[in-house]
Amino acid sequence: MTVQKAKTLFEKIWDAHHVADTATGASLIAVDRVFLHERTGAAALKSMAAAKRPVCDPARVFAVMDHIVDTRPGRGDGTLMEGGSAFITETRAAAKAAGITLFDVNDRDQGITHVISPELGIVLPGLTLVAPDSHTCTQGALGALAWGIGSSEAEHAMATGVLRLDRPKTMRVTYRGKLAPGVTAKDMVLALIAANGAGGGAGHVVEFAGEAVRALDIEARMTLCNMATEFAAMTGIIAPDARTFEYLADRRYAPENFDEPYWHTLRTDDGARFDREIEIDAAALAPMVSWGTSPEHAMPVDGTVPQGPPRAHDYIGLDAGAPLLGTPIDVAFIGSCTNARISDLRRAAAMLKGRHIAPSIRKALVVPGSSAVKRAAEAEGLDAIFTAAGFEWRASGCSLCFFAGGESFPEGSRTVSSTNRNFEGRQGPGIRTHIASPETVVASAIAGMIADPRELLVGN
Incomplete structure (x- = not known):
């Protein structure tokens, strides 16, 4: 009798998708879904077309306008990024020519890749999914093996249905x-x-x-x-x-028998x-806030800045031993594939209700993670709470999660942001970014300085 080896979740998905081993020791892994966005999607599709390589299974490939698309009301193909409109129009044309599904600028299902894929049931437990975006790992929350790739790898996955990988x-x-x-x-x-x-x-x-x-x-x-x-x-x-299966019930691309054995x-x-x-x-654990030039430069909101690399201190303008609490801020941002889903907006709005951002705040934005999130928030009146409190209410997209040469915050601003990266220049030249939860963003916007969200919870 053969005793079956105990496996990790990863090993089960990897083994189910293993096609062959290569001479170099890498593996060929079957890819179930490919997601593209307008920043790199057109380049990959046009390169394939030039090489006369068709998409092997167009039904498994999806594209969306999210990275460069404007988030201001009444948007179209125009962007604040110089030359950005070409990314949109070329991706649209290339997606149509390739026969893949496109969620266009004002499609009701448009949104950030890693928000709309779960919303629509495109990602499912046990699947492999890739996209030319490092935050594709988001979708592992549904029990999928999802990872970011480059444009050339996207071409390979679309043309062959497999990717070569070293086993992690x-x-x-x-x-x-x-x-x-x-x-x-x-x-x-x-x-x-x-x-x-x-x-x-x-x-x-x-x-x-x-x-x-x-x-x-x-x-x-x-x-x-x-x-x-x-x-x-x-x-x-x-x-x-069970939470996963309940979440996936009745999603558009989920199977009818969504609770599969x-x-x-x-x-x-x-x-x-x-x-x-x-x-x-x-x-x-306590509420955390970043202080330097990397997410590893993060600390409890009520702590003091540790000694770090000199460049990190120079960038953020805080010395070792300084408290984070009470540091004045200029900008508050709620958005991104990290924290712009409906649950994030509900929690933020609950803290904001009946309150207003501090007069010193120069700009405050809420950018929903998808058009569906935007509609749901508006149906619940969350947009009215945000605007009454002094936040701008936008359309969905990546927005100021990163600076793409278009919209930015006022130069020299210190921001508290629900995004994922506090690299130098991530939100624009000269911008100092502290990443934190939406609750910490709200508490800080109200106080006009970095603040502990637990203080507002006590008040509620």
């Missing part, structure tokens, strides 16, 4: 205990990166597990997996469960071994 190592990050009020998935992942470094997950698929992870709703799990790439991991993944096998077996294990006491 495995890591499990287990969050023991329960989160305290005011502490979120964003704080969980920032605490992980701060403690283990921005390169701590390099070469690994990271499975997030434990009581605190199981307690998260699906959208919060997406936030956790979203920043696996900031940990240098190939991807993040979470075992699907196979999905219930997608969990790490007892006794399966990981190359590395990390355990974190979730109950000890």
